[in-house]
Amino acid sequence: MSLSIGWKLVKNTILSQAQAKVKHDLAAAWMVFNEKLNDIKEIVSLNATREGVHDNIKYGERDILLKKLSRMRKRYRLDILTLTDPRGRIIVRSRNPEVVGDDQSQDEIIKWALKENVLAHPQIVTRKELLKEGEDLADKAYMEFIKTPKAAPRPENKETSGLMLKAASSVVDENNKLLGVLYGGILLNRNYEIVDRVKEIVYKGEKYKGREIGTATIFQHDLRISTNVKNERGERAIGTRVSKEVNNAVLVEGKPWIDRAFVVNDWYITAYESIKNINGKTIGILYVGMLEKPYIDTTNKVMFTFIVLASLSVILLLAILYFSTTRIINPLQRMVVATQKIAKGDLSHKVEVKSSDEIGYLANSFNQMTSDLKAANEKLIEWGKTLEKKVTERTKELTEMQAHLIQSEKLASLGQLAAGVAHEVNNPLAGILIYIKLFLKKYKEKKLQTEKTEPQLLKMEKETERTSRIIRNLLDFSRQSEPALRPVDLNKLVEAALSLVGHQISLENIRLEKKLDMQLPLVLADFDQIQQVLINIILNASQAMPNGGNLTITTSVTERTKIGESSKNTAKIDISDTGVGISKENLSKLFNPFFTTKEKGKGIGLGLSVVHGIIERHKGKIEVESEPNEGTTFAIYLEVMDEKKDKNTRRGR
Numbered sequence: 001m002s003l004s005i006g007w008k009l010v011k012n013t014i015l016s017q018a019q020a021k022v023k024h025d026l027a028a029a030w031m032v033f034n035e036k037l038n039d040i041k042e043i044v045s046l047n048a049t050r051e052g053v054h055d056n057i058k059y060g061e062r063d064i065l066l067k068k069l070s071r072m073r074k075r076y077r078l079d080i081l082t083l084t085d086p087r088g089r090i091i092v093r094s095r096n097p098e099v100v101g102d103d104q105s106q107d108e109i110i111k112w113a114l115k116e117n118v119l120a121h122p123q124i125v126t127r128k129e130l131l132k133e134g135e136d137l138a139d140k141a142y143m144e145f146i147k148t149p150k151a152a153p154r155p156e157n158k159e160t161s162g163l164m165l166k167a168a169s170s171v172v173d174e175n176n177k178l179l180g181v182l183y184g185g186i187l188l189n190r191n192y193e194i195v196d197r198v199k200e201i202v203y204k205g206e207k208y209k210g211r212e213i214g215t216a217t218i219f220q221h222d223l224r225i226s227t228n229v230k231n232e233r234g235e236r237a238i239g240t241r242v243s244k245e246v247n248n249a250v251l252v253e254g255k256p257w258i259d260r261a262f263v264v265n266d267w268y269i270t271a272y273e274s275i276k277n278i279n280g281k282t283i284g285i286l287y288v289g290m291l292e293k294p295y296i297d298t299t300n301k302v303m304f305t306f307i308v309l310a311s312l313s314v315i316l317l318l319a320i321l322y323f324s325t326t327r328i329i330n331p332l333q334r335m336v337v338a339t340q341k342i343a344k345g346d347l348s349h350k351v352e353v354k355s356s357d358e359i360g361y362l363a364n365s366f367n368q369m370t371s372d373l374k375a376a377n378e379k380l381i382e383w384g385k386t387l388e389k390k391v392t393e394r395t396k397e398l399t400e401m402q403a404h405l406i407q408s409e410k411l412a413s414l415g416q417l418a419a420g421v422a423h424e425v426n427n428p429l430a431g432i433l434i435y436i437k438l439f440l441k442k443y444k445e446k447k448l449q450t451e452k453t454e455p456q457l458l459k460m461e462k463e464t465e466r467t468s469r470i471i472r473n474l475l476d477f478s479r480q481s482e483p484a485l486r487p488v489d490l491n492k493l494v495e496a497a498l499s500l501v502g503h504q505i506s507l508e509n510i511r512l513e514k515k516l517d518m519q520l521p522l523v524l525a526d527f528d529q530i531q532q533v534l535i536n537i538i539l540n541a542s543q544a545m546p547n548g549g550n551l552t553i554t555t556s557v558t559e560r561t562k563i564g565e566s567s568k569n570t571a572k573i574d575i576s577d578t579g580v581g582i583s584k585e586n587l588s589k590l591f592n593p594f595f596t597t598k599e600k601g602k603g604i605g606l607g608l609s610v611v612h613g614i615i616e617r618h619k620g621k622i623e624v625e626s627e628p629n630e631g632t633t634f635a636i637y638l639e640v641m642d643e644k645k646d647k648n649t650r651r652g653r
Contacts, residue, residue, distance in 0.1 A: 018292075022289060025198075028288075029202070029286055029288045030286065032201065033218075033286060036186070040186060041169075044168065047069070048118070048169035048170065048171045065083060073095065079137060079185060081095070084183075086179065088107075095137070096132065099132050104181075110181050113181045119167065124163060124283050127160040140190050146241075150244055151240075152241075152247045159223050164188065195218060195226050202288065215290075217229055217286075219242055221283065223240075224237055224238055229289075231264055237264045242287075243263075246270075250273070251282055254274055254282060256273045257271070266292075268291060269289060270287060270288070270290075272286070273286055334352060335366060348370075350367050483614070485526060485618075486524065487522040488522060493531055498538075498553075501542075509548030510549055510551050511550050513552045514553050523639060532614065534573070538553075543579075545578065549578035549579055551575075551576070552574070552577075554572075555572070570637045571637070577632055577633075580628070582626040590624060619639060620636065623635045
């Protein structure tokens with residue numbers, strides 16, 4: 001389909017350029033045609049104004065006039081040069097001196113010349129009039145029609161009249177007395193001077209595969225009377241006729257024809273325009289044309305080249321696609337195998353890295369994650385062994401019961417810490433595994449969308465890095481790393497946190513309501529740390545509603561909050577639940593390390609302590625309001641970013 005449209009476009013473009021050229025060529029042909037007509041006009045006018053001719057007419061010196069006019073006719077190669085008296089009767093006929101005295105006053109050109117000065121026009125001359133000038137001239141005009149393909153039918157089978165370029169000038173003496181009319185002309189039938197001159201000027205003898213490219217023709221009505229178009233025998237196609245469609249357009253409707261047309265025996269890119277007599281009546285056609293085949297061959301060559309290039313491009317693209325998809329799917333398959341082994345406990349397994357692109361970066365991050373998990377696991381095992389040894393020693397000291405109980409509580413807390421680490425690590429790891437499986441499933445179903453690949457891979461990368469940070473935060477809790485501040489959109493941050501815990505909320509029959517201020521300004525914050533804050537509070541809220549309830553998250557701007565020593569606009573995030581609530585005596589202890597109201601084994605009491613530390617390091621504030629059996633609201637306040645100061649700072653995720 002596209003090749004067909006392309007072929008038509010190329011063909012039309014090339015042919016339209018050819019038509020524009022042939023239109024120019026027709027203008028050049030008219031210049032040659034009119035130049036010849038003007039030459040005849042000047043010859044006749046010059047001789048009509050010669051004083052000697054005037055004297056010869058006055059004194060009736062016919063023999064002298066005959067000699068002068070015969071000499072001028074031969075000199076300027078005119079077919080006729082004839083003189084009439086003031087009434088239009090022939091005085092001297094230089095070509096056929098014996099025939100004189102006939103009346104030419106009804107001839108349109110002579111009639112006008114008797115009134116005007118000088119004029120020239122094409123004219124159809126009958127055989128009767130041609131015979132007066134000479135039988136040889138009448139024979140030259142006589143043509144029998146040659147059967148021509150695509151020509152319109154005509155009842156005649158021959159043409160006896162001729163088409164002549166004719167000029168006439170009144171002859172007046174010094175007193176402006178009319179002495180007669182001098183007229184002359186050239187018969188165009190079988191006269192090839194004009195058409196060969198057009199071909200020489202316009203086409204310069206250019207050939208294509210041995211054939212003349214350019215041609216010119218003069219038609220008498222629809223009959224070729226002067227042409228350099230060749231027939232099958234290689235002769236001038238005199239006596240052939242124009243095609244029916246051109247006949248209708250030019251001769252019947254009087255319109256120019258600039259289009260392809262069938263000329264004698266082949267297709268040409270042509271231009272036809274009507275030849276009109278002194279009364280504006282169409283009496284013939286002037287034609288120029290070029291062989292269509294060179295342009296068709298050029299079109300075919302262009303399209304062949306285009307098809308070859310298009311085919312090579314398709315082959316190249318298929319090869320690139322094959323190698324690209326192979327580079328993507330093979331590493332992903334290896335990562336799926338690796339996640340399955342890690343899920344079974346083999347933390348020593350590594351993903352082989354063979355590239356430095358996004359897939360290679362993901363594999364490196366995955367390997368780093370497994371290394372961190374293995375190190376953390378080894379440390380926990382070592383801690384477990386150490387603690388077990390200490391517990392064994394302490395249990396032997398029956399006399400130090402209080403120390404034994406305290407150490408037992410610490411051991412339980414550390415066990416809960418290990419469970420919390422495993423829980424926090426398992427969530428992002430499960431997210432990574434799900435995204436990878438979805439990615440492979442879409443690829444195998446051929447539904448993989450290239451524009452979605454990068455966000456999914458970035459999501460996996462982010463979650464992997466978050467896992468590593470959670471472990472480091474728990475292990476390095478005492479030294480609390482400083483946040484990496486950058487401009488953050490809190491609405492996007494809320495959405496990011498919900499995308500990670502939303503499935504858990506929906507499974508616990510909790511209805512989520514978001515009231516986000518779309519005009520909320522940016523804040524300077526560490527995206528991952530604030531996300532950790534939101535996730536901890538949201539998960540605590542969901543655990544406070546074991547039988548379901550409502551969870552509402554609201555973002556807004558407030559002017560009343562003081563952060564530090566100055567009062568300024570702050571962004572606020574409210575997280576409200578309809579859970580069991582918190583008693584007043586426990587509210588003051590809520591952010592203390594290892595304080596928890598959860599059942600034994602359900603929590604270690606570090607979550608809200610970590611949250612409080614993150615908000616303090618952001619120079620923000622966190623407040624809690626709660627009523628038992630009615631619900632709890634956590635309010636987080638963060639400084640709004642100074643837009644002017646940070647106008648060139650890149651927006652957060």
